[in-house]
Amino acid sequence: MSVFKMGRGGSAPSVTAESLRAHATALTDALEAGGAQLPAPEVERARAVLEKVTERGRHTGAHTVVAFAGATGSGKSSLFNAVVGGAVATTGARRPTTATPTAAVWGPEPAGELLDWLQVGSRHQVTTERGTPLDGLVLLDLPDFDSRESANRAEAERVLSFVDVFVWVTDPQKYADARLHDDYVAAMRHYDAVTIVVLNQADRLTTAQLGECSADLRRLLLRDGLTSADVIATSARTGLGVPQLRARLGEAVAGATAARMRLDADVRTAADGLRRGVADQEVDLGNASSEALVDALGRACGVPAVVDAVANDYRRSAIAAGGWPFTRWIVRLKPNPLGRLRLDAPAPSIDADVRRAVGRSSLPQATPAARAAVDLAARRLADTASEGLPRLWAEAVAAAALPPQERLADELDQAIVRTSLQRREPVWWSVVKTLQWVAALTALVGLAWTLTQLLLGPGGLIQLPSVYVGPVSLSLVLLIGGLLAGWLLALLSRWVASVGARRRGLATKRRLHAAVGSVADALILGPVTDVLSRHRRTRTQLDAARR
């Protein structure tokens, strides 16, 4: 992609206003999404670029700003004068010669406002006939960037940040200077589409030497990262190469896309800079909070205690239901485990509301070990989530994974309280209960019968018939059978109760963990995922801005 028709192959599509706008929007979005997690100096640079895009858009018109930049003594001003065709810029032997930039403007369109924006004071209107290929060109002669006058360097860099096309002017003596290559050409290699390199003072070399020298300069430019490094050999003194340079400048003006290309390269450079503060991918945490975290949170808010209480409550109630009616009252003396935790709501239908009104459960507060375990699980989650992320992002993830202890404790407690623990009474309870009563009644009847027979005897007032089952009296069979059946039933229901209690406990644990998991999702995983998705958005927007 180049503003210059290189004459080799078709030139790539130039930057349209739309694509520049799209890139700038993507960069703006990335800055917004990245927030404080992007490195501050890069953000500042990107903001400056975005501002420049807006500003330059206002001044664009038909002007293309081209700057001659280079070392002191390379003959920038002489070349400038040769291109302009008059002694506009000061030339001299005393180094450094130029301290402030000079502008030359081609064409009828006024460039005053643009030059005001560039803060270039000394201006020259080039008188040409209408319609020359250079119409719309604003050519700047910049101060040097390598003399001991550091003010010159600062001024050159200031103006360079605004121009559309760079012309690096060097000479056979200085063409391999580190300052030119390392500090400028390599640092601005992204702008290769709008870069021209000129080897001035070519008259000092023989033709053979010039060829050698140009080839070496081209090698160095490739090393700097310019992909289409073309070198124009010029001589301000003999006029060699000046028409060629003019023609090249004319190409840059003709497209009128140089400004956009420069700005686009600016946006891409800024995005590149920001991209270094963003990782290539994020860890996918999935939707559910990790088992370890839920387990730790559950432990911290006393899930095992609740589960045990529920199981005990079930066992107790089951025993109460299926126990021998004669000794059942003893169970009632034992504490209701759910009551101790204030979790024994009257009925599942209204319990949620009631308990919400009652507020905190009286679950035992988390032990220090449990709280430390929650802390650790959250930190581990943050560690996993922030793997490979740059430091600022990793810190954001860590902060998101550690919600305030108080709030977490409160939410967890509420989650436990809201979870319905009561379940419908199993059918077998009432069946067993009825059977127990039947057995008890049978035993009672048998007892009464037997007693009557014994007390009132054969000579008594009331003669009850003696029915024998085999050799044993039926009354005795009823009594002993009733007692035995009750005892066996109690034994059986005790066994069934313990199995049921275990299952009830597991079911409760599942439900509680689901409740705790949703708190973990909302308070820990959610914020962490938010940071990660912010990271993803920043990354994709930056990549879009660099495309």
Place this chain on the structure above:
Amino acid sequence: MSSDRPDTADLLTAVRGFRDVVAASRLPLDLPSTAAAKDNREALLRQLDDYVIPRLSSIDAPLLAVIGGSTGAGKSTLVNSILGREVSKMGVIRPTTTSPVLIHHAEDAHWFTDTRILPGLARVTGATASDDQPNTVRLVSSDRLPPGMALLDAPDIDSVVSANRGLARQLLAAADLWLFVTTAARYADAVPWDLLRQASDRGTAVAIVLDRVPPEVMGEVRPHLVEMLRDQGLGTAPVFPIPETTLDADGLIPDGDIARLRSWLRDLASDAAARDVVVRQTLTGALASLDERSEELVVASRTQQRVVGELQQVVDQTYRKARAGIEHGMSDGRLLRGEVLARWQDYVGTGEFFKKVEAGVSRLRDRISDVFRGSAAPVPEAVDDALQTGVAQLIEANADSAAIDVARTWRGLPAGAEILALHPGLARSSPGFPAEVDRAVRLWQGDVLDLVSSEGGNRRTNARIAAYGINGVGMFLMLVVFTHTAGLSGAEVGIAGGTAVLAQRVLEAIFGDQAVRTMAAKARAALIARSDALVESEAKRYAEAIGTVHVPADQADQLSRALDRVQAAR
């Protein structure tokens, strides 16, 4: 000549001592704030080896004039022109010279063939090699040069080849005299002036060659350069202008244009006294510059020491917090809540029924003694496990959090990030830590049982212990440890109280109440000692990692002392 300067030997010893201290000094961290000091340390060492020590040990050695300057200034052309033949490659490809050439008179060869000066560069003799060899200096003898002086054609100071820039600076630091070559296009460049400023600061003897001046601007450029030199404090430096001319058939500057320079060099070489003045000026300047340069090293040492200290501080603080967290967790009584408590209540079965009769502790005691004596459950394993898990968890979680915290804080510190990159394991507790914790808690339980049996001194007590089983009593003591100092609040008595009070009453009945308090304190101290040792060993890993980038505490002082010795001998 050296006989009238008896102090040279002392000075040499002092400088050698100083050199060894500098060589032994370490700046192990790559901090932005000490990067310059690190580079300067290298440069200082090199100058001591390349120049100061050789010059002090042989003050009569030939004067070494190093020809330095920008790329394209015409250094090689100048050298060749002085000698009248091509000894150094010339051309339009920049940078032309990449390995230095040392030209000396045949009589002086012995001064340069050994490694007296520039010990880091290998010697090459003979014809120009087709390709340059890195880290070599080519020796060429020439009759055009008088004995007593040698020229060194150095690479450029400012081209894209960074190796050249470094070597040129090293060579200039080894010079008795700088023959600084610049041009009409270059004389205001920033890079050469940085070096000239340094030469001025160090009192190095400098002569300037203003090369390639178009004759028509000579009148303008030369006075400007002289003025700039004066401003820089180099007003006494001679300036030799050479006009831009067509070179002769051999590519050399016409004799007439360099006659002045050549005769100046010849005069200097043949006048022993003048030579001595130049040598001493540069040497004295170099010695005087040691002050400032070693001060920079001292400051950098202190900075690195402080940075490392900060890292250690982070570790200390974080792990102190972890220890406090563990201790707090053990003493505030809440370790008993949750798991442990639930198990205990299940076990002992304190409930409303028993609360009603709690006044009669004896009945409870009976029940408990049944429990502990009964063969079905000699040790309350569930409680034991829960307690062990609780304590282990408390220690592990606190230590793990500390490790993660340290890593996070370190990542924000330049030195810390560097160490973490070298030791990634530091971001977590060590892999064997959970096992260590389990072992420690088990050992502590052993401690408690030992405590119980040693306290059970007399026969009566022993008999009572036997009634509950030693494990049972130990269990009680462990429970009491976690509640003893707590002073349970009213609300808590309902839950934890039953437990702890019960355990405590049983113990008091056996040992007496003062003894129980002492035993609980002892058991607690033992547990804290064990957990402290565990945490301490975790924290020690960081100290070891820091040790690899540790700056010796007395490094700065040693540098100052060695420098004092040098200055005293001067």
